[in-house]
Amino acid sequence: MKPMPAVFAIAVLYIVVGSGGFVSHFPHHWQSEDILIEVTELVAVTCGVFLLRRKNWARWLAIAWMALHVAISFPVTTQVAIHLSFLIVIAWALFRSPTRGYFC
Numbered sequence: 001m002k003p004m005p006a007v008f009a010i011a012v013l014y015i016v017v018g019s020g021g022f023v024s025h026f027p028h029h030w031q032s033e034d035i036l037i038e039v040t041e042l043v044a045v046t047c048g049v050f051l052l053r054r055k056n057w058a059r060w061l062a063i064a065w066m067a068l069h070v071a072i073s074f075p076v077t078t079q080v081a082i083h084l085s086f087l088i089v090i091a092w093a094l095f096r097s098p099t100r101g102y103f104c
Contacts, residue, residue: 003052004102006093011051014062018044040068051094056103059094066090 003011022041027034043065050058066087073079093099 003054004099007051007099007102010062010090010093011048014044014048014051014065016048018042018046018048040065054103059103062094063087063091 018041021044022038025034025037025041043061047058047062047065051062066083070080070083070087073083
């Protein structure tokens with residue numbers, strides 16, 4: 001089955017953002033927060049890859065990843081608004097009824 005355009009776009013976005021973030025945040029000196037940042041970037045790539053592979057759990061992981069970004073954006077109102085907007089759009093796209101049948 002060919003990927004749905006919305007799912008394909010979100011999956012590619014997660015892969016690009018995760019890969020780009022992994023490379024750009026790659027530290028010269030490892031500290032505990034650097035490892036956590038790199039792990040979250042790898043989670044984004046995992047979401048993208050498994051969204052393309054039609055795995056239902058990847059939808060939930062993608063939502064959790066965005067929700068984490070909403071939570072860590074506090075108290076900066078602009079960042080919270082941007083991340084929350086992305087969360088709403090992604091959740092709508094991945095959980096609307098035509099898309100639900102795509103995942104196994």
